Amino acid sequence: MIKTHKILGLMSGTSLDGLDLAYCLIQEKDNRYTFEIKAVDSISYTNEMQLRLKDAILLPSDALLKFHNSYGTWLGEQAKKFIEANALEVDYIASHGHTTHHQPENGLTFQIGSGQHLANASGQKVICDFRTNDVALGGQGAPLVPIGDRLFFGTYDFCLNLGGISNVSFEHRGQRIAYDIGLANMILNHITRKNGLEYDKGGKLAKSGKIIPEMLSRLNALEFYRLPFPKSIGYEWFIKEVVPIVETFPHRMEDLLCTSVHHICDQVAMQVKQNSKKEGSTLFITGGGALNDYLIETLREKLGNTAELVVPSKQLIEFKEALVFALMGALRAEQKINVLSSVTGAKTDSSSGVIFLPS
Template identity: 70%
Template sequence: MHQSKTYKTLGLMSGTSLDGLDLAYCHIWQTENRWQYDIKKTKSVAYDDDMRDKLKNSIYLPADELLIFHNIYGTWLGKQVKAFVSDLNLSVDFVSSHGHTTHHQPQKGITFQIGSGQHLANACGLKTICDFRANDVALGGQGAPLVPIGDRLFFGGYDFCLNLGGIANISFEKEGQRIAYDIGLANMILNHITQQHRLPYDAGGRLARSGKINSDLLQKLNALEFYRLPFPKSVGYEWFVQEVVPSVTEAKDSMENLLHTAIHHICEQIAAQVLNNTQKPASSLLVTGGGALNDFLMETLQKKLGNRAEVVLPSKTVIEYKEALIFALMGVLRWEGKINCLSSVTGAKRDCTGGVLYLPSF
């Protein structure tokens, strides 16, 4: 059996939920033209309150302060990599870093992920590939979502791949093309509600389970204009602050009722997309991201899908580190000069190879 070179790469991901930095050390190779992976080691580094606040509020920084923080955060990322690699004595070909999105306004032709690649490379002494979204945006695309290339190459056996981070996004094949887009809200609204009560999150959805539906809020959330837009479409933190937070604040209900309502809303929107796009009597829906660990959310979703689609949960490692794994793959594809951004997903003029390579200073 023909096997290609095995790449030893370290994928880094920091998502909109701001819970921390995910590191996934992966071996990635091709066997008979099929990409394979093995997640060897993982680590999640929680953000302290200071870093979380800085990341959350970086959207409001003046340009010079934002660029200073871009460099500081890049150095911080490099230090986390260096500690992880030396603690476990890992052999790494290169680091593939997503960075942390501060500005995502593709309609203006901009998307910005902080975490300077040069500072990162210098701080860990390893080749670093980052800035995966810029080329796609330069070609008129949304620069998001990027994970669908990994859904196709690693998880193509499932009819749908759903990721529940701060935002819910989905990807699937339709008429030979990968289609993917942000459905809308996921953990962002749930964490916002609990954080108003000084709780980081609702473990397992236990609080949500004990609540009741606030029908007025449910109606408002389901009426959000974003849900009616055609895809390709993607959404960011700015949208959440402007369009969603005011409705949640105005609802003035108990935390449990707000959480319960938000979960019903999230599941109704996801189920609508799956059921509208399913092409067979019973589909498989692979669910990853933090939301997959919310038992009440998973049960509610399965109820709304009925027997038309089955919710499938992979190993906890894949649930928690799938995005970091796929950024590791994106780095490999960039290294090989292969396509890693799909225009069928982002709306760009053409498929492209995204990512910039930084060499550490010696």
């Protein structure tokens, strides 16, 4: 008996590019899961929305909650347009929301995008708030994508996501292990946006630059890289620890980008080498960074024979996270485990996410 879940996954990441929507058919048979991505869209944020999301961490509590509600309504409106334009039949919308606060050491994480407002605006059942329960159980509330790595992409030795932040997942002694490695597009986009560019397409600017040795040394020396996993970082860490380093160097944008790419690849290569059990491991790469040709070229050089890089289709690169949140929604609807304690450090695995019905 094959069970099919028709779910619209919504994802907004730390790189602040925009909202990804992926309508997915998640099929389950004998506890094995397969997927089809049937329709996708990506809605770029306006400059105003980008700034509001970036600065949401600075808002007083009442203003933050007001934004939480209005952003939820906006998500619902985008979802409704997408559903109507593609004539889709939807069981649930599974929404990640947008992370404004992530402080698991203080027992809190917050993703704006009110589920009730989203449900009301879209007219659909909604599953969201996937992180809070794990943090309440003593976990990091992140990363969440490894459940999808295990169920959908388990044939690869490593799954690497290069979003705003780089994170990796792999099997270790029968358990899925995952953690944030460190920086990815967050630092690159910070540098380009200060120079009036949205991003460095294909890494062409970075490739034309030169490494700034002192900047590379200071980035590689950040304390986070020495911490044991499970571990995760958020925008707060970036603002506090990374931005002051970047702004110390009044160099050309190309040199700042080149140095940052080498830093990203140094940290990723170090983690893959430390955890690879064999030469020629397979490293499956998704997230916006997989479209940065110079970054991929640099990573390939630093890894050498340790791992073979596998870069999938552009659609899967861009919409994997939205796909995985669709899967998490399907698992939550079935009350099955969708957050792994081996990944987050929580007391127990959990079926996380809150269900909202439209009214």
